[in-house]
Amino acid sequence: MQQIVNFLFKNSITLLFLLLLGISLTFTIQSHAYHRSQAVSSANAVTGYTSEQINNVEAYFGLREQNEQLAAENAQLKRLLYNTQDSTNRPPVTLPTELGTYKVIQSKVIINSYSKQDNYLTISSGAKDGIKPDMGVVSSQGVIGYIENTSAGYATVISVLNSKFRLGAKIKKNNHFGTLTWNGKNTGFAQLVDVPRLATVIKGDTIVTGAESTIFPENIPIGTIEKVYIDKKTNYYTLDIRLFNDMTSLGYIYVIENKDKKEIEQLQQATTNE
Amino acid sequence: MNSTVLINILRFLALLAVQVVVCNKISLFGFLVPYPYILYILLYPVNGNKAVLLISAFFLGLFIDMYLNTGGPHSVACVVLAYMRPTFFKFSFGVSYEYQTIKINDRLSPERLSFIFICVVLHHLILFLLEMFRFSLILDALLHTLYTTIFTLIICVITIYLIKPAKQL
Numbered sequence: 001m002q003q004i005v006n007f008l009f010k011n012s013i014t015l016l017f018l019l020l021l022g023i024s025l026t027f028t029i030q031s032h033a034y035h036r037s038q039a040v041s042s043a044n045a046v047t048g049y050t051s052e053q054i055n056n057v058e059a060y061f062g063l064r065e066q067n068e069q070l071a072a073e074n075a076q077l078k079r080l081l082y083n084t085q086d087s088t089n090r091p092p093v094t095l096p097t098e099l100g101t102y103k104v105i106q107s108k109v110i111i112n113s114y115s116k117q118d119n120y121l122t123i124s125s126g127a128k129d130g131i132k133p134d135m136g137v138v139s140s141q142g143v144i145g146y147i148e149n150t151s152a153g154y155a156t157v158i159s160v161l162n163s164k165f166r167l168g169a170k171i172k173k174n175n176h177f178g179t180l181t182w183n184g185k186n187t188g189f190a191q192l193v194d195v196p197r198l199a200t201v202i203k204g205d206t207i208v209t210g211a212e213s214t215i216f217p218e219n220i221p222i223g224t225i226e227k228v229y230i231d232k233k234t235n236y237y238t239l240d241i242r243l244f245n246d247m248t249s250l251g252y253i254y255v256i257e258n259k260d261k262k263e264i265e266q267l268q269q270a271t272t273n274e
Numbered sequence: 275m276n277s278t279v280l281i282n283i284l285r286f287l288a289l290l291a292v293q294v295v296v297c298n299k300i301s302l303f304g305f306l307v308p309y310p311y312i313l314y315i316l317l318y319p320v321n322g323n324k325a326v327l328l329i330s331a332f333f334l335g336l337f338i339d340m341y342l343n344t345g346g347p348h349s350v351a352c353v354v355l356a357y358m359r360p361t362f363f364k365f366s367f368g369v370s371y372e373y374q375t376i377k378i379n380d381r382l383s384p385e386r387l388s389f390i391f392i393c394v395v396l397h398h399l400i401l402f403l404l405e406m407f408r409f410s411l412i413l414d415a416l417l418h419t420l421y422t423t424i425f426t427l428i429i430c431v432i433t434i435y436l437i438k439p440a441k442q443l
Contacts, residue, residue, distance in 0.1 A: 012325070013324045013325060013328070013357075014357075016325055016328050016329070017328055017353065017356075017357040020328055020329070020332045020349075020353045021350065021353050021354065021357075023332075023349075024332065024335065024336070024346050024349035024350040025346070025350055026346075027339070027345060027346030027349065028345060028349075028350055028404050028407075029346075030345070030346070031344075031345025031346055032345070032407045040336060040339045040340055040344075040345055040346055040349075041340065041345070042340050042341055042342075042343050044340065046340075047337075047340045047341050050294070051294075051341065054294070054295055058299075111341065111343070113298075113342060113343060114301070114304075115301050115304065115305040115306070115307050116344070117405065117406045117408075117414075118405075119343075120343035122343065156343055184411070184414075187304055248301070248304075
């Protein structure tokens with residue numbers, strides 16, 4: 001007994017080190033394990049509040065840019081409004097088919113990261129504003145990501161610039177589907193993989209969200225095709241997409257809730273289980 | 275003794291604040307973020323309580339992880355650095371370092387520079403390997419370590435030089 005106590009006493013620093021190392025390694029491995037598993041995140045009261053205060057000051061430096069973006073978005077919405085008077089000429093793709101399916105919550109990015117392999121954003125609304133995990137996040141220019149974790153007042157978002165990010169997307173012109181991913185190299189570009197070879201892909205074509213996504217409404221812009229090459233392993237096309245969003249400077253954003261999501265997922269679950 | 279404790283607490287808070295408010299927003303060439311907050315571990319008194327250093331380093335890393343949404347690599351790197359510190363002291367200043375009065379935040383000698391350099395390399399290597407966490411990205415992690423080490427080292431040296439006059443008061 002005496003010897004055990006002596007041993008513990010002599011190696012107390014090493015034991016403390018191993019304990020702390022164990023805890024922090026657990027956090028690290030957990031955060032890499034699977035989607036929505038991060039134990040340590042900025043969606044908590046202390047870090048959320050301080051980041052919000054810092055962001056309040058920083059926001060003043062981007063007001064002009066923010067105003068211009070809002071004006072551009074207003075112009076875009078006005079264009080839709082003025083051009084829908086002729087009901088025979090209405091573009092069927094620009095408005096969601098059923099009104100009331102999607103709920104939109106306005107929020108603001110308070111922490112933005114883009115220099116890492118797995119990037120997350122933190123936004124200033126959380127569970128008490130009605131935000132739940134797996135809701136879509138867009139800006140006026142296009143897709144940003146989806147919600148990962150929420151606390152009472154804050155939420156973290158998996159950004160497009162994250163190796164865990166997956167989203168069904170399509171080429172707007174001919175409806176060929178692919179999966180949007182990020183290879184971790186350039187913050188201005190994402191990759192659309194697994195596009196069938198029979199699709200006609202032309203540089204400059206617009207990529208939008210696909211209809212099979214339960215997170216995003218259809219036809220939200222993502223970016224334009226920049227480069228086309230063939231994946232040697234799978235023999236499918238891989239496209240480099242120039243994102244419409246400048247992911248390095250984000251301000252106000254919209255969180256989209258799909259009210260039919262649960263119903264769709266239950267249906268899919270029931271079908272695959274049979 | 276009391277003033278040493280106070281200075282260390284202030285240093286902890288100040289470095290954490292500087293890292294969160296200023297350094298995390300720097301993104302040189304789109305991917306270089308310096309991490310001068312590890313100066314807290316380097317400048318901790320040589321003969322100070324090791325358990326306190328380990329625990330405070332763990333929490334320093336944990337706070338940085340929270341603000342950066344990284345999930346854990348900063349705390350691992352900080353804890354390992356805090357534990358390995360005496361070994362690096364021995365390497366840079368010789369075996370009898372405990373009997374000398376070493377002050378890291380003094381004029382920069384080759385010994386001090388080598389000590390800071392080794393510490394920064396170890397911290398960044400662990401940090402980037404754990405942050406990327408994929409075998410296919412080891413080369414990227416090493417490149418990131420190299421570039422960021424240079425950046426952090428420059429910022430650390432500048433910070434030490436800037437703070438020095440205040441220390442003599």
